[in-house]
Amino acid sequence: MKKTLLLLTALLAGVGAAAQTVTYALPRTAIEFEVEASQEVFHAGPYARYAAKYLGVEARTQDATGYTITAIRLRPTVEADQSVRYSVSLGGSAENALLQLTSQGLVAGQEGSFSHEAGWKFPLAAVSDFAMRGVPANLTTGTGVLHAGAGIVEQDMLVEKTPEQKASEVAELIFEIRRNKYKILVGDTDATYSGEAMKATIDELNRLEQDYISLFMGYSQYNTQKASFEVVPEIGNKNQVYVAFRISDQEGLVPSDNMMGKPIYLELKPEKVDMPSDAKESNGLRYRIPAVCAARLHDGVNTLLQTRIPVYQLGIITTYPIKK
Secondary structure, rough: OOHHHHHHHHHOOOOOOEEEEEEEEEEEEEEEEEEEEEEEEOOOOHHHHHHHHOOOOOOOOEEEEEEEEEEEEEEEEEEEEEEEEEEEEOOHHHHHHOOOOOOOHOOOOOOOOOOOOOOOOOOOOOOOOOOOOOOOOOOEEEEEEEEEEEEEEEEEEEEEEEEEHHHHHHHHHHHHHHHHHHHHHHOOOOOOOOOEEEEEEEEHHHHHHHHHHHHOOOOOEEEEEEEEEOEEEEEEEOOEEEEEEEEEOOEEEEOOOOOOEEEEEEEEEOOOOOOOOOOOOEEEEEEEEEEEEEEEOOOOOOOOEEEEEEEEEEEEEEEEEEEO
């Protein structure tokens, strides 16, 4: 509003008794959405298929990526509607009338300014890493048979463990940790634990247990994605329903024209705006009275945000008479 007043003052500088022609555009509302989503990158554990057998629980066996909207901010902004421009001859008391109308929806000489920041959605793709989570050794000792001449000799040798053998070892470690925690809590140990010592010991055992469990159940990494989108309501849209943006399982928050994502809809329900009783169609200043709209953002089923906002282009255009 301050910018508008300054521009109007500049346009009207020097206006006195002589008439001066001023061109101006009526305002329109653009609805801006600032959206935040959480990205979950799930890494399936290397022993996920053995979780039911050794731990008695079902585990996810496939890596996956998913997105969840965590925050939405709706902000209506006003800009000049270049499709609705007028000119008027001003003089005498017209200057005061023009300045008064700036608070009622008149935009004069202001083309609008835009400033958007761009950046990476996420850092490099996350890669699973179970190396520090207690993966057991890959080799074990086995017995082989060698044929030496007419005799048979048995000899110890290193052989590779099967995935199930390693899963069995990790499961046994989990149960051993749980047994040790129980003994510490009930005092069935040679050492005495109390206060901070007991807490520190239990915390460390819990950490080790979770590392081993993740080899079966997997683990998730989380990132935050932020994006901005904009909708400019159209007068000719009878339903006043728009795709504000989309959310994709692969890319997260994407624009409305990216058909790979699930649509998030903006639905507007304008309230009726009555024409002022003293409005005249004679020469004067035209201005817009905005329609107050019930705005609802939803995914087709669930409502994500609901509020009321003024939208200029869905209102009416009327005239403010000026006495020359």
